[in-house]
Amino acid sequence: MATVSMTVNGKTVTGEIEGRTLLSHFLREGLGLTGTHIGCDTSQCGACVVHVDGKAVKSCTMLAAQADGCTVTTIEGLARGDQLHPVQAAFREHHGLQCGFCTPGMIMAAVDMIERHGGKLDEATIRHELEGNICRCTGYHNIVKAIKAAADEMSGSVATAAE
Structure with a gap:
């Protein structure tokens, strides 16, 4: 097990992961951010797109360990309270x-x-x-x-x- 720490939707989070844990699975299962959808696990559908350090990334093709120290924004992080992006x-x-x-x-x-x-x-x-x-x-x-x-x-x- 490894420990990762990143800023997700403006909050610092830390979690224990296996080295093979995909960022999409860490977000959904580790952090409960289920807005990031998993449609294919092969980078073909784009349902899992999040922003990592300000750039769009298909989170099913990135290991959570690769996002260690990064800033991640998910769909849940776009709106500001009740005001939609x-x-x-x-x-x-x-x-x-x-x-x-x-x-x-x-x-x-x-x-x-x-x-x-x-x-x-x-x-x-x-x-x-x-x-x-x-x-x-x-x-x-x-x-x-x-x-x-x-x-x-x-x-x-x-x-x-x-x-």
Whole structure:
């Protein structure tokens, strides 16, 4: 057994892990943060995306030991009390979810995408960036619409009716 310590959603946490423990399992089972979903364990679906030191990471492909000393943000860490993060609010407003299984990973990937592109995103870029996230329900139209709306809001742009 090894001990890991990291900051998760603004709080320092420490836990005992086996060396092979995945970050996704540590978050879900060790910390009870079940918003990080596990859909494949092979890095194909993106349901497990979290931010590690500010970058989107598929937590099913990272060992918890690799996150030792890092800052991790999960879907539970985005909202500020009752105030949803702009991406969460846009997914709700634009119906960017159906069953909800992929939603945490989609939102975490979208936040990273918006931050990396400075909020300036078009539909083609959003669709390209989402290639590592699978939604089996929606066909992506409303997900893309939600991400575009959130990006526009976060960058201070005003979307036109044509968009």
